[in-house]
Amino acid sequence: MTLQELGEDRLVEKLTRGLHRSHIVIAGPGDDCAVLRATDSSNLLLLKTDCIVEAVHFDREARTGAVGWKAMARPLSDFAAMSGVPEFALVTLIAPGKTPQRWVTGLYRGLQKAADMFSVVIVGGETSSTAGPAIVSVSVSGWAEPNRWLSRTGGKSGDEIFVTGRLGGSRAGHHLRFVPRIAESRWLTAHFNVHAMIDLSDGLGADLPRLARASGLDYELEETAVPRNRACSIEQAISDGEDYELLFAIAPGESERLQQRWRRQFPKLPLTRIGRLISNPKTAKRRLRGGYVHFT
Amino acid sequence: MTLQELGEDRLVEKLTRGLHRSHIVIAGPGDDCAVLRATDSSNLLLLKTDCIVEAVHFDREARTGAVGWKAMARPLSDFAAMSGVPEFALVTLIAPGKTPQRWVTGLYRGLQKAADMFSVVIVGGETSSTAGPAIVSVSVSGWAEPNRWLSRTGGKSGDEIFVTGRLGGSRAGHHLRFVPRIAESRWLTAHFNVHAMIDLSDGLGADLPRLARASGLDYELEETAVPRNRACSIEQAISDGEDYELLFAIAPGESERLQQRWRRQFPKLPLTRIGRLISNPKTAKRRLRGGYVHFT
The missing domain is CATH 3.90.650.10 (PurM-like C-terminal domain)
Incomplete structure (x- = not known):
C-alpha cells in the first residue's frame, strides 16, 4: 500500500501507535502541539533540527531502518557536541504519495531505535507529500546544566x-x-x-x-x-x-x-x-x- | 548569485546576521544546538514542527516574503490552537543549489516578520540542497500554563x-x-x-x-x-x-x-x-x- 492510498490521518495513526510513551509527555502525537513537562528551569533549553535528503544523505537503496537511525542520530550527535541531554523529538516526513507504506514503517523503526538508545521520546511531527526526493527532518529538544554545556568558542591558545x-x-x-x-x-x-x-x-x-x-x-x-x-x-x-x-x-x-x-x-x-x-x-x-x- | 555559488557557511552567515537576538538566547545560530533559558518549570513545554513544500503549499511564483510568512505562521497557528505562547523557532531550508540568493533573503524577511509579530526568536536551523522542490520547515518551542492549555479532547456534549x-x-x-x-x-x-x-x-x-x-x-x-x-x-x-x-x-x-x-x-x-x-x-x-x- 502506498502513502497516497493510506491517506494522512491513517498514516499518522499507524506511525504514532508504535511510539513509546513517557510520563513526562502530557499530549503527544495527534494534537496540535506536543505538551511536555518542562526541564528544571535552572537548566538551559537546547534545541536542534537536522534533515536528511534522499540522494544527498542516503541512497534510495539504503536499508530504511538505517535511514531512520541516521535521521535521528544526526541531531543527537549535535547534543553530544554540546554535552547536552536530548529529551524530545519531532519527526517530519516529506515523501512522494507513491512511497510504499513498508518503507515508512521501516523508517520509523530506525528512528525509534535510535531514540530509545538515548531515552528520547518522539512526541510528534508532520507529514507532507512532495514531487521530489524523500526527506526526513528531526527536531530535538533537551537540556544542559549552565556550568556544563560546551560550544565551539571556548578554546584557548595551547589547548x-x-x-x-x-x-x-x-x-x-x-x-x-x-x-x-x-x-x-x-x-x-x-x-x-x-x-x-x-x-x-x-x-x-x-x-x-x-x-x-x-x-x-x-x-x-x-x-x-x-x-x-x-x-x-x-x-x-x-x-x-x-x-x-x-x-x-x-x-x-x-x-x-x-x-x-x-x-x-x-x-x-x-x-x-x-x-x-x-x-x-x-x-x-x-x-x-x-x-x-x-x-x- | 545562487546558493551553490555562495556555499553553506556563507549562506548561514548571511542569514543569521539579520536575525534578531534576545537576552534569553545564550547560543544561537552557528553553534551545534541553540542554547536558551528554560521556561519557568511550573509551565509546560510546547513543541510543534510544520513544513511547506513548493507546488503543494505555495507556488513558485508566490512572493518569497509571503512564503516565509506562511512557513512561520503555520506552526504559530498550532500554538494558538492550544492557547500556548511560542518562544523559539528553528528554520530548515531545503532548496536546489540553483536557487537565487535573493529568493532566500526574501524568504527570511517573511519568516522574521511573522516571528517578530509574536516575539518569537529564530535561534537556529539547517540548510540542505535537493534535486526536488524547495521546502521550508519550521520547528517552534514555547510554553503554556498547566491550567490553561487546550486540546481537541475536552469537548462536552451540548457544547x-x-x-x-x-x-x-x-x-x-x-x-x-x-x-x-x-x-x-x-x-x-x-x-x-x-x-x-x-x-x-x-x-x-x-x-x-x-x-x-x-x-x-x-x-x-x-x-x-x-x-x-x-x-x-x-x-x-x-x-x-x-x-x-x-x-x-x-x-x-x-x-x-x-x-x-x-x-x-x-x-x-x-x-x-x-x-x-x-x-x-x-x-x-x-x-x-x-x-x-x-x-x-
Missing part, C-alpha cells in the same frame, strides 16, 4: 586537540549506523574541564577550522597522527566527513590524566591527540583541504 | 461550537498572509472556560470531525450559519482549508457573555456559533464532505 574514534570512509556504511557520542561527551564534562567541542559531521578538514575560528584561534594539525579507518588515506580521513566523532580542546596539563582515564572508561574507543590550538592571527584564515561542501 | 473569522477561498491569497490567532486564543483562555479548540488548517470539513472525535462525541453543524468569505459557497467554506481560524467548544451558558465581550475586544473579527457537540455513538463516524486530503 591540545583530541578526536574520538577513527576517521574516513564513512560512506562505506558508518554514516548509516554511527552512535552519537553522548555518553562519552557527558563523561568528559563530568570529569574534565573541556574548553571547546564540536562533532565531526562535515569532516575534520571543515570542522577543525570551524572550532579554531569560533575560538578566535588557529591550529596545528599532526596529519600523520589522525586516526584512520582501515584502507583510508590521510586525505580521506580529513575530507570524507560524516564521522560523527567528537573533536575537543583541553588544557595540555589535563592531557595525560585524560588519556589514562579514557582508556579505562572506553577501552574500545580510541582517543587520539591530533594537534593543538595556537594564536596566529596571520594564518587564521588558512583552510584545510577537503571537508564536505554543501549546495554542490 | 456550542464557535469559529473565528470567515472561511473559504483561502487559495486566493489568505493562505499566504493569515495572522495566527494567538492573541484571540490567549484572551479566550484568560476570560472563558473553553473546553476544546483546534485551528482550521485542513478545512472545517476535516477539522470539526477531528475535534468531535477527539472529544469522543459527534456534532451538529448549521451549514447556513458558517461565515463565508466573499464569493464562497458553503461547500467551499467547508472544504477549501487553510483558513487558520480557531474552532472551539464552550458550554452553552457562556455563549451570550462570550459574544458580547468578543465584539468589544475584537470588533473587526467575527465570532460565529455554527453548531454544537452531541453524544451519538451511532453516527460518530459520519464525516463531512471535503477538507484537504494529504498525499494526493
Whole structure:
C-alpha cells in the first residue's frame, strides 16, 4: 500500500501507535502541539533540527531502518557536541504519495531505535507529500546544566586537540549506523574541564577550522597522527566527513590524566591527540583541504 | 548569485546576521544546538514542527516574503490552537543549489516578520540542497500554563461550537498572509472556560470531525450559519482549508457573555456559533464532505 492510498490521518495513526510513551509527555502525537513537562528551569533549553535528503544523505537503496537511525542520530550527535541531554523529538516526513507504506514503517523503526538508545521520546511531527526526493527532518529538544554545556568558542591558545574514534570512509556504511557520542561527551564534562567541542559531521578538514575560528584561534594539525579507518588515506580521513566523532580542546596539563582515564572508561574507543590550538592571527584564515561542501 | 555559488557557511552567515537576538538566547545560530533559558518549570513545554513544500503549499511564483510568512505562521497557528505562547523557532531550508540568493533573503524577511509579530526568536536551523522542490520547515518551542492549555479532547456534549473569522477561498491569497490567532486564543483562555479548540488548517470539513472525535462525541453543524468569505459557497467554506481560524467548544451558558465581550475586544473579527457537540455513538463516524486530503 502506498502513502497516497493510506491517506494522512491513517498514516499518522499507524506511525504514532508504535511510539513509546513517557510520563513526562502530557499530549503527544495527534494534537496540535506536543505538551511536555518542562526541564528544571535552572537548566538551559537546547534545541536542534537536522534533515536528511534522499540522494544527498542516503541512497534510495539504503536499508530504511538505517535511514531512520541516521535521521535521528544526526541531531543527537549535535547534543553530544554540546554535552547536552536530548529529551524530545519531532519527526517530519516529506515523501512522494507513491512511497510504499513498508518503507515508512521501516523508517520509523530506525528512528525509534535510535531514540530509545538515548531515552528520547518522539512526541510528534508532520507529514507532507512532495514531487521530489524523500526527506526526513528531526527536531530535538533537551537540556544542559549552565556550568556544563560546551560550544565551539571556548578554546584557548595551547589547548591540545583530541578526536574520538577513527576517521574516513564513512560512506562505506558508518554514516548509516554511527552512535552519537553522548555518553562519552557527558563523561568528559563530568570529569574534565573541556574548553571547546564540536562533532565531526562535515569532516575534520571543515570542522577543525570551524572550532579554531569560533575560538578566535588557529591550529596545528599532526596529519600523520589522525586516526584512520582501515584502507583510508590521510586525505580521506580529513575530507570524507560524516564521522560523527567528537573533536575537543583541553588544557595540555589535563592531557595525560585524560588519556589514562579514557582508556579505562572506553577501552574500545580510541582517543587520539591530533594537534593543538595556537594564536596566529596571520594564518587564521588558512583552510584545510577537503571537508564536505554543501549546495554542490 | 545562487546558493551553490555562495556555499553553506556563507549562506548561514548571511542569514543569521539579520536575525534578531534576545537576552534569553545564550547560543544561537552557528553553534551545534541553540542554547536558551528554560521556561519557568511550573509551565509546560510546547513543541510543534510544520513544513511547506513548493507546488503543494505555495507556488513558485508566490512572493518569497509571503512564503516565509506562511512557513512561520503555520506552526504559530498550532500554538494558538492550544492557547500556548511560542518562544523559539528553528528554520530548515531545503532548496536546489540553483536557487537565487535573493529568493532566500526574501524568504527570511517573511519568516522574521511573522516571528517578530509574536516575539518569537529564530535561534537556529539547517540548510540542505535537493534535486526536488524547495521546502521550508519550521520547528517552534514555547510554553503554556498547566491550567490553561487546550486540546481537541475536552469537548462536552451540548457544547456550542464557535469559529473565528470567515472561511473559504483561502487559495486566493489568505493562505499566504493569515495572522495566527494567538492573541484571540490567549484572551479566550484568560476570560472563558473553553473546553476544546483546534485551528482550521485542513478545512472545517476535516477539522470539526477531528475535534468531535477527539472529544469522543459527534456534532451538529448549521451549514447556513458558517461565515463565508466573499464569493464562497458553503461547500467551499467547508472544504477549501487553510483558513487558520480557531474552532472551539464552550458550554452553552457562556455563549451570550462570550459574544458580547468578543465584539468589544475584537470588533473587526467575527465570532460565529455554527453548531454544537452531541453524544451519538451511532453516527460518530459520519464525516463531512471535503477538507484537504494529504498525499494526493
